[in-house]
Amino acid sequence: MDVDTAIRKRRTIGVFSDREVPPQEIAELIEAARWAPNHKHTEPWRFHVVAGEARAQLAAAIVDGGGEFSKDPRGKLLRSPQFIAVTQQAVLDDPVRDQEDYAAVCCAVQNMMLAATARGLATKWSTGALAENGAAKRWLGIGEQDRIVAYLYVGYPPEEMREMPAERRPADVVWRS
Numbered sequence: 720m721d722v723d724t725a726i727r728k729r730r731t732i733g734v735f736s737d738r739e740v741p742p743q744e745i746a747e748l749i750e751a752a753r754w755a756p757n758h759k760h761t762e763p764w765r766f767h768v769v770a771g772e773a774r775a776q777l778a779a780a781i782v783d784g785g786g787e788f789s790k791d792p793r794g795k796l797l798r799s800p801q802f803i804a805v806t807q808q809a810v811l812d813d814p815v816r817d818q819e820d821y822a823a824v825c826c827a828v829q830n831m832m833l834a835a836t837a838r839g840l841a842t843k844w845s846t847g848a849l850a851e852n853g854a855a856k857r858w859l860g861i862g863e864q865d866r867i868v869a870y871l872y873v874g875y876p877p878e879e880m881r882e883m884p885a886e887r888r889p890a891d892v893v894w895r896s
C-alpha cells in the first residue's frame with residue numbers, strides 16, 4: 720500500500736478480533752517507528768509490547784495503585800490481544816529537547832499506525848488517565864516524570880470495520896509568495 724493510501728485509510732478502531740498479531744508483524748511496526756524524524760538523533764522512544772496475561776497484570780497494578788477511573792482499566796487494556804505502550808524518557812533539564820523528543824515519539828506512533836494500516840491491522844492511540852498513571856509507569860519500568868505517549872492498541876479489525884469512512888474539514892492554508 721502506498722503512503723497516501725495508508726494515510727487516508729488509517730482510522731481509529733477500538734474493537735478487535737481475539738486473534739493475536741504475530742510477533743514478527745509487531746516487530747515490523749516498531750521497525751517503522753524507529754525511522755521517525757528525531758532532532759539531534761536522540762531516538763527518545765521505548766516500546767513496551769504487552770500481550771496475553773501481561774495486559775491483566777498491568778490492569779491489576781493500576782487498580783491496586785488506587786485512583787478514580789471513568790471506565791474500568793481492564794476493559795481498556797484488554798480491548799485488543801496486544802498493545803504497545805510507547806514511552807518517552809523525560810528531559811528535565813532541557814524543555815526544548817523534551818518537547819522535540821515528544822514530537823518525535825508522536826511521529827514514531829504515526830509511523831506505526833500507517834505501517835499497521837498497510838498490513839490490514841487496526842490501531843487505536845489512547846492517552847487519558849491511564850497514560851498519567853503512576854502505577855502504570857512503575858509497572859512499565861519508567862520514571863515518574865517520563866511520558867506514556869501512547870497506548871497503541873493493535874489487532875485485526877472486525878470485518879465490518881475494515882473500511883471506515885471519515886470526514887475532515889478542508890485544511891486551513893495560507894499561501895504566500
Ligand SMILES: Cc1cc2nc3c(=O)[nH]c(=O)nc-3n(C[C@H](O)[C@H](O)[C@H](O)COP(=O)(O)O)c2cc1C
Nearest residue numbers: 729730731732733825843844845846847848868885
Ligand atoms: C495524542 C492522541 C491521543 C489520543 N487519545 C485518545 C484517547 O485517549 N481515547 C480515544 O478514544 N481516542 C484517542 N485518540 C484518537 C482520536 O480520538 C482520533 O484520532 C480522532 O477521533 C480522529 O479519528 P481517526 O483517528 O479515525 O482519524 C488520540 C489521538 C491522539 C493523536
